Amino acid sequence: MELHYTLGTIGDAAKQLWERFGAYRIFAFNGEMGAGKTTFIHALCDHLQVQDTVSSPTFALINEYHFINEGKDNTIYHLDWYRLKDTAEAINAGMEDCILQAKNKTAWCFIEWPEKAAALLNLPHVSLSIETVSNTERKMIATIIS
Ligand SMILES: Nc1ncnc2c1ncn2[C@@H]1O[C@H](COP(=O)(O)OP(=O)(O)OP(=O)(O)O)[C@@H](O)[C@H]1O
Numbered sequence: 001m002e003l004h005y006t007l008g009t010i011g012d013a014a015k016q017l018w019e020r021f022g023a024y025r026i027f028a029f030n031g032e033m034g035a036g037k038t039t040f041i042h043a044l045c046d047h048l049q050v051q052d053t054v055s056s057p058t059f060a061l062i063n064e065y066h067f068i069n070e071g072k073d074n075t076i077y078h079l080d081w082y083r084l085k086d087t088a089e090a091i092n093a094g095m096e097d098c099i100l101q102a103k104n105k106t107a108w109c110f111i112e113w114p115e116k117a118a119a120l121l122n123l124p125h126v127s128l129s130i131e132t133v134s135n136t137e138r139k140m141i142a143t144i145i146s
């Protein structure tokens with residue numbers, strides 16, 4: 001799936017992505033600094049009617065959000081692996097536990113800088129790559145890694 005969007009249409013892009021891939025539990029967001037990973041995750045959370053404040057987990061490394069669907073509480077872990085050196089550090093920081101919850105379908109994981117601990121992603125997930133087309137436009141390519 002390929003999406004082109006601006007900040008004006010990002011909500012519709014998030015809706016399309018979720019309609020196609022929402023059954024998956026792990027979303028790995030690839031893209032350079034400032035490509036728009038956090039911004040897209042924010043739009044996805046808005047689409048899911050998350051009430052918590054969505055922000056870059058640069059310092060905490062893990063942000064937890066909740067949304068209600070069909071009367072049921074759902075958990076999203078927003079993970080930022082930028083500051084991790086390797087998989088061992090990621091495990092120490094509690095990332096594997098978040099991934100296991102996603103695997104068991106008790107949470108979703110939205111991950112920025114997934115390449116920092118790629119060994120943790122050795123299971124089916126959605127890989128997104130965001131490219132800057134211009135100051136205002138982004139291109140996202142979504143593929144299933146199975
Ligand atoms: N179409 C667009 N989609 C997303 N962001 C856009 C778009 N157009 C402009 N921007 C701007 O680009 C910036 C994207 O920043 P963002 O923090 O989302 O990037 P990031 O990929 O999460 O960076 P980092 O690797 O530092 O976490 C924001 O300032 C945002 O306003």
Ligand SMILES: [Mg+2]
Nearest residue numbers: 037038056112
């Ligand atoms: Mg970010």
